[in-house]
Amino acid sequence: DSGVTQTPKHLITATGQRVTLRCSPRSGDLSVYWYQQSLDQGLQFLIHYYNGEERAKGNILERFSAQQFPDLHSELNLSSLELGDSALYFCASSGHRGNTEAFFGQGTRLTVV
Amino acid sequence: TQLLEQSPQFLSIQEGENLTVYCNSSSVFSSLQWYRQEPGEGPVLLVTVVTGGEVKKLKRLTFQFGDARKDSSLHITAAQPGDTGLYLCAGTLDGADGLTFGKGTHLIIQP
Numbered sequence: 001d002s003g004v005t006q007t008p009k010h011l012i013t014a015t016g017q018r019v020t021l022r023c024s025p026r027s028g029d030l031s032v033y034w035y036q037q038s039l040d041q042g043l044q045f046l047i048h049y050y051n052g053e054e055r056a057k058g059n060i061l062e063r064f065s066a067q068q069f070p071d072l073h074s075e076l077n078l079s080s081l082e083l084g085d086s087a088l089y090f091c092a093s094s095g096h097r098g099n100t101e102a103f104f105g106q107g108t109r110l111t112v113v
Numbered sequence: 114t115q116l117l118e119q120s121p122q123f124l125s126i127q128e129g130e131n132l133t134v135y136c137n138s139s140s141v142f143s144s145l146q147w148y149r150q151e152p153g154e155g156p157v158l159l160v161t162v163v164t165g166g167e168v169k170k171l172k173r174l175t176f177q178f179g180d181a182r183k184d185s186s187l188h189i190t191a192a193q194p195g196d197t198g199l200y201l202c203a204g205t206l207d208g209a210d211g212l213t214f215g216k217g218t219h220l221i222i223q224p
Contacts, residue, residue, distance in 0.1 A: 002155065033211060042115075043156070043201065045211030056210030090155050102146075102212060104155030 006105035018079040025093030037088040117215035136202035
């Protein structure tokens with residue numbers, strides 16, 4: 001158990017809809033990273049939040065957004081969903097701003113039909 | 114273009130054999146990590162290497178970071194069925210945020 005909790009574990013939704021994925025980092029970790037894993041692209045960095053502030057964006061679509069709350073949990077919002085958004089979405093937490101120790105949650109499997 | 118190229122993509126060997134998987138790039142990484150991922154689970158960190166030429170051992174696993182910090186290898190001695198999984202290398206580019214992942218090596222150890 002990494003200590004990182006993601007909910008829900010599975011999500012099935014229709015094209016055009018909006019969903020919210022939730023992540024609770026390890027106790028004390030200030031950094032939350034979101035990643036997307038698909039069969040063809042592998043794991044892709046989406047966005048990084050540190051202590052409530054956005055620190056960096058990776059390959060995140062404009063239809064996607066995230067935020068980190070004062071209790072340090074984070075949410076990833078995916079809107080106007082397309083079939084190609086079907087993937088595993090992981091969050092990872094770290095106690096540092098850097099990436100030397102990242103602990104991943106079990107992921108949310110999103111299926112868009 | 115994949116910044117981190119892993120090879121082989123698939124590897125199936127018998128229990129007790131040795132194997133090496135590679136992670137190569139033309140870019141310099143400030144640190145490089147190896148993860149193992151099982152189906153339905155998130156990646157689990159195995160090791161972090163930060164110094165060019167660094168070698169780390171974790172029981173039967175030996176990790177090496179290239180002198181130029183552009184490549185890495187993972188060597189497993191006397192592989193066991195429990196070693197089966199997807200092995201991912203991931204690095205932090207100098208001055209960048211977020212991990213850059215390779216596509217992984219799918220390893221199957223047959224009893």
